[in-house]
Amino acid sequence: xxxxxxxxxxxxxxxxxxxxxxxxxxxxxxxxxxxxxxxxxxxxxxxxxxxxxxxxxxxxxxxxxxxxxxxxxxxxxxxxxxxxxxxxxxxxxxxxxxxxxxxxxxxxxxxxxxxxxxxxxxxxxxxxxxxxxxxxxxxxxxxxxxxxxxxxxxxxxxxxxxxx
Numbered sequence: 001x002x003x004x005x006x007x008x009x010x011x012x013x014x015x016x017x018x019x020x021x022x023x024x025x026x027x028x029x030x031x032x033x034x035x036x037x038x039x040x041x042x043x044x045x046x047x048x049x050x051x052x053x054x055x056x057x058x059x060x061x062x063x064x065x066x067x068x069x070x071x072x073x074x075x076x077x078x079x080x081x082x083x084x085x086x087x088x089x090x091x092x093x094x095x096x097x098x099x100x101x102x103x104x105x106x107x108x109x110x111x112x113x114x115x116x117x118x119x120x121x122x123x124x125x126x127x128x129x130x131x132x133x134x135x136x137x138x139x140x141x142x143x144x145x146x147x148x149x150x151x152x153x154x155x156x157x158x159x160x161x162x163x164x
Contacts, residue, residue, distance in 0.1 A: 005050075006043050013042030013092040021088035030084055033074040037089035041067040045093060057135040060093055064143030072147045086144045093140055098133035102126055 017038030018031055026034070045063035048054040054062075064086075071085035105126035112118040 006046060009046045010039035010043035014039040016092040017088045020091040021084075024084070024088065026084045026088070027078075027080060029078050030080050033071075033078065033080075033085055034088045037067045037070045037074070037085060038092055040070065041089060042092055056095065056132065057139045060136045061139040061143045063093060064090055064140045065146055066143075068144040068147040071144075072151060082148065090140050090144055093136075095133050095136045098129045098136070101129040102133060105129060 014035035017034050021031060021034045041063040044066055045056075045059040048059035048062060049056060067086050067089045068082070071082040071089070074080070075082045075085055105122045109119055109122035109126060112122060
């Protein structure tokens with residue numbers, strides 16, 4: 001694994017996160033932090049998968065937890081809700097290729113109803129890709145929201161006054 005690969009992975013994730021963030025209109029001060037969180041999270045997932053051979057769901061959990069913790073820390077620094085920071089940073093990690101393969105397998109299954117061998121193959125591909133896509137999305141959500149549950153008072157105070 002070459003450091004240039006890690007840097008380019010992080011860079012492109014940061015660019016995508018800035019684009020995703022722009023459509024939700026966050027404050028301008030949030031953009032550098034959104035980019036940094038996306039780059040760090042995506043690069044961590046890339047390293048875990050490539051260097052250590054970790055599966056995509058577990059690597060996504062670790063990366064999204066890093067993004068969640070970073071959004072808690074950065075949110076405190078810039079007085080910005082965690083969700084403004086972590087949602088755009090997570091979106092580049094959504095497994096779009098697996099979701100595409102689910103739809104493709106479903107279409108191919110429907111086109112091959114008369115051929116049981118091909119139908120079985122496409123149904124197997126449909127379930128395999130659906131399980132991977134759903135698992136990764138679940139792990140992304142779990143990892144990003146876990147810091148909210150672990151540090152509830154800190155997360156609450158980002159957008160509200162202190163609890164009475």
